[in-house]
Amino acid sequence: xxxxxxxxxxxxxxxxxxxxxxxxxxxxxxxxxxxxxxxxxxxxxxxxxxxxxxxxxxxxxxxxxxxxxxxxxxxxxxxxxxxxxxxxxxxxxxxxxxxxxxxxxxxxxxxxxxxxxxxxxxxxxxxxxxxxxxxxxxxxxxxxxxxxxxxxxxxxxxxxxxxxxxxxxxxxxxxxxxxxxxxxxxxxxxxxxxxxxxxxxxxxxxxxx
Amino acid sequence: xxxxxxxxxxxxxxxxxxxxxxxxxxxxxxxxxxxxxxxxxxxxxxxxxxxxxxxxxxxxxxxxxxxxxxxxxxxxxxxxxxxxxxxxxxxxxxxxxxxxxxxxxxxxxxxxxxxxxxxxxxxxxxxxxxxxxxxxxxxxxxxxxxxxxxxxxxxxxxxxxxxxxxxxxxxxxxxxxxxxxxxxxxxxxxxxxxxxxxxxxxxxxxxxxxxxxxxxxxxxxxxxxxxxxxxxxxxxxxxxxxxxxxxxxxxxxxxxxxxxxxxxxxxxxxxxxxxxxxxxxxxxxxxxxx
Ligand SMILES: Nc1ncnc2c1ncn2[C@@H]1O[C@H](COP(=O)(O)OP(=O)(O)OP(=O)(O)O)[C@@H](O)[C@H]1O
Ligand SMILES: [Mg+2]
Numbered sequence: 001x002x003x004x005x006x007x008x009x010x011x012x013x014x015x016x017x018x019x020x021x022x023x024x025x026x027x028x029x030x031x032x033x034x035x036x037x038x039x040x041x042x043x044x045x046x047x048x049x050x051x052x053x054x055x056x057x058x059x060x061x062x063x064x065x066x067x068x069x070x071x072x073x074x075x076x077x078x079x080x081x082x083x084x085x086x087x088x089x090x091x092x093x094x095x096x097x098x099x100x101x102x103x104x105x106x107x108x109x110x111x112x113x114x115x116x117x118x119x120x121x122x123x124x125x126x127x128x129x130x131x132x133x134x135x136x137x138x139x140x141x142x143x144x145x146x147x148x149x150x151x152x153x154x155x156x157x158x159x160x161x162x163x164x165x166x167x168x169x170x171x172x173x174x175x176x177x178x179x180x181x182x183x184x185x186x187x188x189x190x191x192x193x194x195x196x197x198x199x200x201x202x203x204x205x206x207x208x209x
Numbered sequence: 210x211x212x213x214x215x216x217x218x219x220x221x222x223x224x225x226x227x228x229x230x231x232x233x234x235x236x237x238x239x240x241x242x243x244x245x246x247x248x249x250x251x252x253x254x255x256x257x258x259x260x261x262x263x264x265x266x267x268x269x270x271x272x273x274x275x276x277x278x279x280x281x282x283x284x285x286x287x288x289x290x291x292x293x294x295x296x297x298x299x300x301x302x303x304x305x306x307x308x309x310x311x312x313x314x315x316x317x318x319x320x321x322x323x324x325x326x327x328x329x330x331x332x333x334x335x336x337x338x339x340x341x342x343x344x345x346x347x348x349x350x351x352x353x354x355x356x357x358x359x360x361x362x363x364x365x366x367x368x369x370x371x372x373x374x375x376x377x378x379x380x381x382x383x384x385x386x387x388x389x390x391x392x393x394x395x396x397x398x399x400x401x402x403x404x405x406x407x408x409x410x411x412x413x414x415x416x417x418x419x420x421x422x423x424x425x426x427x428x429x430x431x432x433x434x435x436x437x438x439x440x441x442x443x444x445x446x447x448x449x450x451x452x453x454x455x456x457x458x459x460x461x462x463x464x465x466x467x468x469x470x471x472x473x474x475x476x477x478x479x480x481x482x483x484x485x486x487x488x489x490x491x492x493x494x495x496x497x498x499x
Contacts, residue, residue, distance in 0.1 A: 052391055072397035085388040089410040099396035136396075 001028045001063045003049065003075060003144045003176060009057035010044055018044055019197065020057065026144060029174045031167070033191035035182060040197050042180045043080065046148040049178065050077035062143075072099060076137035080149040082129040086121045093117040096132050100139035109165045110135050111158075127154045131162065138169060144176045152181070163190055235487045242484035246299060246477070253296035260286035261293065261446065271465055278469035282458060287451075291470045294448040295477055297441075298428045301358055305365035305431070306423035310416055313370040317377025318404055318412075321385060331378070335371040343368045347430055351439045361440045365427045373419040377412060384408050414492035421485035425478040432474060448474050 002025055009020035018041030026032050026049075036042045047053040049060060051067040060067050062074060079085045086095045096102060096117065107114075110131045121129060130150065137145060145166070151159040167190060170177055181187050187194055264284030272279045278287035320331040338346070346368045351360035384390060384407070393403050434440040435449025443450050448470055455466035 051395070070397070073395045076395065079388060079392075081388075085392050087389045087407055087410075098393060098398070136392075 004061045007058035008055040026176045028176045031177045031191045033187035033194035034180045036197035046146045050075045072141050074143040076142045077146045078150045082133045146178045148180045238487045242480045250296045253293045260289040279465040293446040302427035305362045305427040308366035309369040310420045313373035317374045320378045321381035338371045361431050418489045425481045
């Protein structure tokens with residue numbers, strides 16, 4: 001299966017275009033890196049690819065069809081700030097199981113401790129919270145994962161642990177992953193290929209593949 | 210370095226005590242307010258009806274140790290009547306404000322989640338009801354439904370939902386764009402499921418604060434339309450009934466007939482206001498974690 005962006009363009013209100021005529025193809029089982037300066041529109045692109053935002057021009061296709069608008073989405077996005085993507089009035093267990101029921105083995109792979117499950121979100125560190133968000137997004141129905149600066153706030157060891165777990169899972173399930181990051185080291189280590197979202201490029205009708 | 214730490218910890222201390230005290234005093238105010246109200250209701254159940262029957266031998270007595278609030282022209286004990294009246298008012302107020310708050314909750318959530326047409330319609334209704342003076346609307350409704358508790362309760366419920374509806378609508382609109390709600394949609398959850406599971410827990414504080422703040426209004430309005438003769442029947446021991454009857458006797462110098470029941474009503478209303486304000490303080494997101 002493929003997740004494709006075809007000649008998409010987006011801007012907020014009347015602001016300048018963040019990108020135009022931008023195309024991208026993400027294959028199942030592929031780990032693609034996306035680099036770019038701060039503020040160039042990486043998060044915006046990630047939101048569009050996952051169906052959180054409508055593109056103004058062009059279209060997004062999943063396996064040749066438009067992104068579905070109901071049911072569990074096969075394209076899942078893990079946000080930069082985990083504290084915003086969990087309901088502060090829910091227990092961690094409920095947050096984790098909102099979309100599916102992860103087994104203990106998977107939790108262990110991501111280093112989630114059992115006693116964290118009965119805590120509130122504000123009783124966990126950002127890194128601990130982010131593991132929950134990752135596992136929550138990785139149901140068997142997930143075909144593509146978009147990781148927006150997913151591990152930016154973690155230390156190197158935790159980062160390595162989480163990425164190792166994700167890469168293993170991606171192999172097992174043939175997941176396609178888009179790694180949005182400004183950390184060159186990380187991108188170089190985990191990604192099969194890398195594209196750059198560079199505003200100057202994009203003005204000139206870029207096709208990067 | 211050590212000295213610096215020391216200085217810092219010294220500076221920390223007094224602030225901590227003040228914070229603790231504020232939260233504590235908030236809690237004490239709330240609890241004592243609730244205790245007073247429970248006491249009134251309990252007392253009204255415990256007091257026998259004997260004291261509010263006609264006693265011709267004890268007519269028109271001014272306040273004394275035996276009759277705290279005096280007696281009226283039929284020899285009824287005014288203290289007992291006041292307590293029973295207050296308790297009736299509290300009951301009606303509670304029912305009316307609960308209905309009102311539930312209406313506000315449902316309409317507020319509907320306006321913010323069910324699309325543009327519903328939103329326009331509800332916002333229009335809110336504006337219409339906000340433009341109408343409460344007392345006028347109340348009298349109309351109570352009159353149309355015939356006097357009695359039903360008219361009062363429905364009247365108060367119908368006139369007091371708009372404010373809270375506005376607040377809840379704004380809150381839901383903001384919540385709807387929050388990341389965790391969007392994530393939930395992408396987990397395939399339905400709108401109704403999200404409304405109940407995600408939005409409702411955030412609206413509960415508004416719900417309770419709104420309930421308590423509506424209470425004084427409900428009680429005062431009940432008393433005033435009863436006073437005007439559109440509310441509860443004269444046979445019920447309501448504060449409004451007591452006050453309107455007493456008016457006839459004020460000119461004869463029986464000041465205690467209106468003074469004590471009126472004062473008690475004022476005190477109960479103030480207590481509710483205080484409890485409501487303190488609850489709001491406690492639920493306020495900026496002070497909630499102190
Ligand atoms: N909701 C919004 N309304 C208006 N402008 C926005 C909005 N969200 C983002 N922007 C603007 O769009 C541009 C791109 O934002 P975006 O978050 O996509 O950047 P980014 O590449 O993810 O940056 P970073 O690396 O810092 O995360 C920024 O200039 C930002 O100010
Ligand atoms: Mg970003």
